[in-house]
Amino acid sequence: MKRILAINPGSTSTKIAIFEGNEQVYVKNIKHSTEELSKFDTISDQYEFRRDVILSELKEAGFDLHSINIIMGRGGLVKPLTSGVYKINDLMKEHLKMGYSGQHACNLGGLIADSIASVIGIDAAYIADPVVVDEFEPVARIAGHPDFERKSIFHALNHKAIARTYAKEIGKSYEELNLVVCHMGGGVSVGAHLKGRVIDVNQALDGEGPFSPERSGTLPMNQFLKACFSGKYTKEDMQKILVGKGGYVGYFGTNDAYSIEKAAIAGDPKAELLEEAFAYQVAKQIGENACVLKGKVDAILLTGGIAYGKPVVERIKRYVSWIAPVAVYPGEDEMAALALNANMILNGEVEIQEYK
Numbered sequence: 001m002k003r004i005l006a007i008n009p010g011s012t013s014t015k016i017a018i019f020e021g022n023e024q025v026y027v028k029n030i031k032h033s034t035e036e037l038s039k040f041d042t043i044s045d046q047y048e049f050r051r052d053v054i055l056s057e058l059k060e061a062g063f064d065l066h067s068i069n070i071i072m073g074r075g076g077l078v079k080p081l082t083s084g085v086y087k088i089n090d091l092m093k094e095h096l097k098m099g100y101s102g103q104h105a106c107n108l109g110g111l112i113a114d115s116i117a118s119v120i121g122i123d124a125a126y127i128a129d130p131v132v133v134d135e136f137e138p139v140a141r142i143a144g145h146p147d148f149e150r151k152s153i154f155h156a157l158n159h160k161a162i163a164r165t166y167a168k169e170i171g172k173s174y175e176e177l178n179l180v181v182c183h184m185g186g187g188v189s190v191g192a193h194l195k196g197r198v199i200d201v202n203q204a205l206d207g208e209g210p211f212s213p214e215r216s217g218t219l220p221m222n223q224f225l226k227a228c229f230s231g232k233y234t235k236e237d238m239q240k241i242l243v244g245k246g247g248y249v250g251y252f253g254t255n256d257a258y259s260i261e262k263a264a265i266a267g268d269p270k271a272e273l274l275e276e277a278f279a280y281q282v283a284k285q286i287g288e289n290a291c292v293l294k295g296k297v298d299a300i301l302l303t304g305g306i307a308y309g310k311p312v313v314e315r316i317k318r319y320v321s322w323i324a325p326v327a328v329y330p331g332e333d334e335m336a337a338l339a340l341n342a343n344m345i346l347n348g349e350v351e352i353q354e355y356k
Contacts, residue, residue, distance in 0.1 A: 002070065009112065012033075065116075066121070074127070074130075077102040077131065080132050083160055085126050085351075085353065086353050087355070091355055093110065135152070155189050165329065177298045182300065184212070188211075189201055190286055286319075287319075307329065
């Protein structure tokens with residue numbers, strides 16, 4: 001059985017897992033203190049520190065590093081690219097370090113994976129379906145003014161993995177189906193999957209589409225513009241309104257969707273209204289994507305942490321179940337998604353792409 005190491009860096013933690021085939025045999029979420037990370041000027045400067053912590057954890061857990069056959073890193077904010085598996089090369093490492101499409105801890109995934117591969121003597125490490133997967137049709141890029149362009153940044157890894165999981169369950173290939181996939185977590189992304197390509201999706205990273213636990217989503221532009229020039233807010237304040245202090249945080253002071261759900265069940269009218277508004281906005285985004293697919297939708301897939309909430313799922317279903325069957329896949333198992341891609345590499349089921 002081939003052994004896979006999956007690496008998923010977050011802002012204050014690094015999650016690692018070992019798989020043997022599809023079976024997860026080890027998982028560890030390594031926490032990093034503010035004091036530890038404050039020593040580094042940039043995110044990319046952290047990769048050697050995090051690499052060494054991972055190597056230490058694996059050694060302590062009793063794993064022979066040389067028993068690892070393939071390493072998968074969470075894909076970062078590299079240049080826009082089509083979906084798939086990419087071998088980490090020098091150009092990709094350069095783009096991960098500089099933050100080609102932005103700075104985020106996920107940029108460390110490829111850097112750490114490549115470095116560990118070098119340490120243990122594996123020829124190559126890989127990323128799969130990074131957040132900048134871009135399969136837009138030209139019409140989807142038009143924003144409404146020539147100075148602006150819509151961009152594809154979304155939860156591509158989970159979108160693609162869930163879509164493939166659903167396809168396998170019904171005995172079809174992902175490339176045969178038209179799907180609307182809705183990821184609901186700290187951010188919400190809803191994508192139109194046309195025969196294996198995400199031809200449109202809201203830019204969930206910094207404020208397009210439905211509001212979420214900590215993002216405002218699409219705001220009334222004239223009101224937002226007036227606030228920008230009111231003198232009341234700094235640029236940083238406005239960025240926080242978009243991401244960090246929007247959504248449930250703005251209304252309730254918490255990003256815990258479960259606590260809002262409990263309050264709604266208990267009869268809190270504000271919580272009930274906001275949970276219904278969340279479902280309403282998500283459903284509208286699903287409807288948009290059904291239009292993108294010209295009404296030919298085989299299924300609607302709901303995933304992400306908020307999909308654990310049965311009341312909000314039922315609210316969304318009431319709006320959209322007439323469009324297509326709704327299937328629910330709670331949570332976002334990015335480690336399993338990375339392992340799925342690793343197994344496709346090992347089984348020769350996917351073509352490894354070159355980053356250029």
